Amino acid sequence: MLSMQNISKVYRTDTVETHALREFSLNVDEGEFVSVTGPSGSGKTTFLNTAGLLEEFSSGTYELDGRDVSGLNDTERSRLRNEKIGFIFQSFNLIPELDVFDNVDVPLRYRGFDAAERKKRIDHVLDIVGLGSRNKHLPSQLSGGQQQRVAIARALAGAPRFLLADEPTGNLDSHMADSVMDLLSEINREGTTIIMVTHEPSLASRAHRNILVLDGQVGTSEPELHLAAQTA
Amino acid sequence: MVAAIAVGIGAYMTIINVDYVMSSNPIPHRSDVLFHVEVDSWQPNKAYYEPDHPPEQVTYMDGIALLEAGKARRQVLSYKTGRVLEPQGEGERPFELESRSTSADFFAMFDTPFVYGGGWDKSADDNEEYVVVISKEINERLFGGENSVGQTLVMNGDPYRVSGVMDTWQPMPKFYDVNNGPFEEVEEVFLPLSVAIANEFGSYGNTSCWKAPEGGWEGRLASECIWLQFWVELHSENERQEYLAFLEAYVETQKAVGRFPRPTNNRLNNVMEWMEYQEVVAEDVGVLKGLSLLFLVVCLLNTIGLLLAKVTRQVGDISLRRALGASRRDVFSQYIVEAGVIGLAGGLLGVAMTWLGLQGIKSLYGELEFISRLVAMDWPVIFAAIVLAIIAALAAALYPTWKASGVHPASQLKAL
Numbered sequence: 001m002l003s004m005q006n007i008s009k010v011y012r013t014d015t016v017e018t019h020a021l022r023e024f025s026l027n028v029d030e031g032e033f034v035s036v037t038g039p040s041g042s043g044k045t046t047f048l049n050t051a052g053l054l055e056e057f058s059s060g061t062y063e064l065d066g067r068d069v070s071g072l073n074d075t076e077r078s079r080l081r082n083e084k085i086g087f088i089f090q091s092f093n094l095i096p097e098l099d100v101f102d103n104v105d106v107p108l109r110y111r112g113f114d115a116a117e118r119k120k121r122i123d124h125v126l127d128i129v130g131l132g133s134r135n136k137h138l139p140s141q142l143s144g145g146q147q148q149r150v151a152i153a154r155a156l157a158g159a160p161r162f163l164l165a166d167e168p169t170g171n172l173d174s175h176m177a178d179s180v181m182d183l184l185s186e187i188n189r190e191g192t193t194i195i196m197v198t199h200e201p202s203l204a205s206r207a208h209r210n211i212l213v214l215d216g217q218v219g220t221s222e223p224e225l226h227l228a229a230q231t232a
Numbered sequence: 233m234v235a236a237i238a239v240g241i242g243a244y245m246t247i248i249n250v251d252y253v254m255s256s257n258p259i260p261h262r263s264d265v266l267f268h269v270e271v272d273s274w275q276p277n278k279a280y281y282e283p284d285h286p287p288e289q290v291t292y293m294d295g296i297a298l299l300e301a302g303k304a305r306r307q308v309l310s311y312k313t314g315r316v317l318e319p320q321g322e323g324e325r326p327f328e329l330e331s332r333s334t335s336a337d338f339f340a341m342f343d344t345p346f347v348y349g350g351g352w353d354k355s356a357d358d359n360e361e362y363v364v365v366i367s368k369e370i371n372e373r374l375f376g377g378e379n380s381v382g383q384t385l386v387m388n389g390d391p392y393r394v395s396g397v398m399d400t401w402q403p404m405p406k407f408y409d410v411n412n413g414p415f416e417e418v419e420e421v422f423l424p425l426s427v428a429i430a431n432e433f434g435s436y437g438n439t440s441c442w443k444a445p446e447g448g449w450e451g452r453l454a455s456e457c458i459w460l461q462f463w464v465e466l467h468s469e470n471e472r473q474e475y476l477a478f479l480e481a482y483v484e485t486q487k488a489v490g491r492f493p494r495p496t497n498n499r500l501n502n503v504m505e506w507m508e509y510q511e512v513v514a515e516d517v518g519v520l521k522g523l524s525l526l527f528l529v530v531c532l533l534n535t536i537g538l539l540l541a542k543v544t545r546q547v548g549d550i551s552l553r554r555a556l557g558a559s560r561r562d563v564f565s566q567y568i569v570e571a572g573v574i575g576l577a578g579g580l581l582g583v584a585m586t587w588l589g590l591q592g593i594k595s596l597y598g599e600l601e602f603i604s605r606l607v608a609m610d611w612p613v614i615f616a617a618i619v620l621a622i623i624a625a626l627a628a629a630l631y632p633t634w635k636a637s638g639v640h641p642a643s644q645l646k647a648l
Contacts, residue, residue, distance in 0.1 A: 055640075081556075095552070
C-alpha cells in the first residue's frame with residue numbers, strides 16, 4: 001500500500017547540506033500497524049512528512065496506493081493527502097475557535113462533500129471515538145485525551161487509506177495514553193493501516209512491526225536493544 | 233480592519249458625494265442641445281475675465297436682439313427678479329418671492345415638469361400678458377393644491393393669471409443661471425420677460441458694467457451692463473456652426489456702430505461645458521478629493537499591515553489546513569473571501585461614516601441654504617461606497633493572501 005524505494009531528502013542552505021533521508025526504503029502493507037522509532041535527528045519526522053506528502057523528496061520512488069507520487073503538483077498532492085492520509089499529531093492540532101463537529105469537518109470540506117454526507121461521516125467517526133455527545137464542545141472544554149480522540153476522528157472522517165501518527169500520546173498522561181492506544185489498536189483491527197512515530201518502547205511494542213530509523217536510513221530490526229540504549 | 237476601511241471610505245466618499253452632486257448633469261436628456269451664448273461686449277482694455285473670457289451674461293440690447301432674431305430652434309432670455317405676492321385671503325400677509333422673468337421658450341427648452349397647465353406662448357410674450365407659472369408650494373399655499381390654472385393671483389398690486397403649476401424641479405446644479413448661485417433653489421414664480429421689462433422689474437441677480445449706464449431704467453436697457461442669461465437650443469453640429477456664423481455677423485453689425493471694441497470672441501457652451509467653464513465644481517473640492525484619496529490609501533496600507541499580521545499569527549492554522557488537504561488555491565480563496573466580507577462590513581460602516589461626514593459639512597455650513605442639497609446621499613453614492621470598500625479590501629488582501637497560500641504544510645505542525 002505504501003512503497004518507498006531509495007528515498008533521499010536533502011535540505012540545502014547556502015553553507016550546509018543536510019541529508020535527512022538517505023536511500024530510505026520501506027514497504028507497508030494494507031492493515032499493518034507499523035511503529036517508527038529512532039533517536040532525535042534520525043529522520044523520523046522527515047520520513048513522516050515525506051510519507052504524508054507534506055514535503056517533496058529529492059530522489060527515489062514513492063508509490064502510495066499504487067500511484068507514483070513524484071512529480072505531482074501542489075493541488076494534486078493536497079488532494080491525495082486529503083483523500084488517502086489521516087494525520088494525528090502530538091499536540092492534537094485542533095483549531096481552538098471551532099467546536100468538535102467543525103474540527104472534524106475541516107478535511108471533509110476540502111474534499112467537497114455536501115453537508116448531509118459530511119454530517120453522516122462526522123457522526124459516525126465521533127461515535128467510533130466515543131465523543132458523539134460532545135460535538136458542540138470547544139477543544140478548550142475537553143481533556144487532552146478527548147482532544148486527541150477528536151483528532152483521531154478528524155483523521156478517520158475521510159476514510160483514509162492509512163493514518164500517520166506522530167507521537168500521538170506524547171502530551172498525554174499514561175492513563176489517557178493507554179486509552180488512545182487502545183483506540184488506535186481497535187481502529188487497526190477494523191482494517192485501517194497505521195504508521196506511528198514514537199519514542200515509547202511500550203507503545204512501539206503494540207505495533208505489528210517496528211522500524212528503527214538511524215541517520216536517515218532504515219536501521220536493523222532490533223528495536224528492543226536500541227530502545228534500551230536510548231532510555232538508559 | 234473593518235474600521236480602517238470604513239474610516240478611509242467614509243472620508244473619501246464624503247468628498248466624492250459633494251463632488252458628484254456638484255458635477256452631475258442637471259439635464260442629461262437635453263444637455264447636448266442646450267447652449268449658453270456669450271458675446272464679448274466688454275471694454276477694450278481688459279477682458280471680462282482673464283485671459284480672454286467673454287462676459288457670462290448679455291446686455292439687454294444684445295439679448296433682445298438675439299431673441300428676436302430667432303435663429304435657433306428655440307431661445308430663452310431671462311433674469312432673476314423679485315415680486316411681493318399678496319394673498320387675497322383674510323389675515324394673509326404679503327410675502328416676497330424669488331421670481332424669474334423669462335421669454336416663453338424657457339419651459340419647453342428646459343423641459344420643466346408641470347402638475348397643472350404649462351408655460352405661456354410667444355403671443356403672451358409679445359402682448360405683455362400678465363400670466364404666471366407658479367411652484368407647487370405656492371399653489372399649495374394659495375389654492376390648496378388644486379388646479380389653479382386660470383385663477384388669479386396678485387403680485388405688487390398687479391393681477392396675474394396662472395397658466396401653469398410647476399412640479400418639483402431642482403436641477404443640480406441650477407445650470408440656467410450659475411451666475412447667481414449654481415446650487416440655489418429654483419424660483420417660485422415665472423413671469424414674462426416683456427412684462428418685467430415694461431414694468432421695470434429690477435434684477436435680483438448679478439449686474440456688471442464696464443461703463444456707467446445713463447440714468448433710469450431706459451438707460452439700463454441701453455447700457456453695456458450685463459445682467460441677463462441667454463440660452464439657445466441647437467440639435468446638430470451644423471446648427472451650431474450656423475448659429476456661430478450668425479453671432480459673428482451680429483457682432484460685426486454691432487462693431488459697425490461702435491460697440492464690441494474687443495476682438496470677436498463668441499462662445500457656445502453646452503450645459504456640461506458651461507458647468508466646467510464656470511468651475512461649478514470648486515477647485516478646492518478637487519484638492520480635497522486628492523487628499524481624501526491619499527487618506528484612503530493610508531487606511532488601505534494599514535489594512536495590508538493588519539492582514540499580514542493576521543496571516544503571521546495564523547501560520548500554524550494555515551499549515552494545519554494544508555496538511556489536512558487544503559491546496560494553495562483553497563487557502564487563497566479562504567482569505568480572499570474573508571477580505572471581501574471585511575470589505576463589505578467596512579463598506580456598510582463606511583456609508584454610515586459618509587453620512588456622518590456629510591452631516592458634519594452641513595453643520596459647519598448650514599447657514600448656506602444650498603448645502604442641504606450638496607450633502608444629500610443618494611443610492612449611486614451608497615452603492616459606490618460599498619463596491620469601492622470591497623475592491624479596496626480585496627486589493628489590500630492580495631499580498632497577505634499570496635503569502636498565506638505559500639505557507640508550507642509541514643512548516644508549523646511541530647510548533648503548534
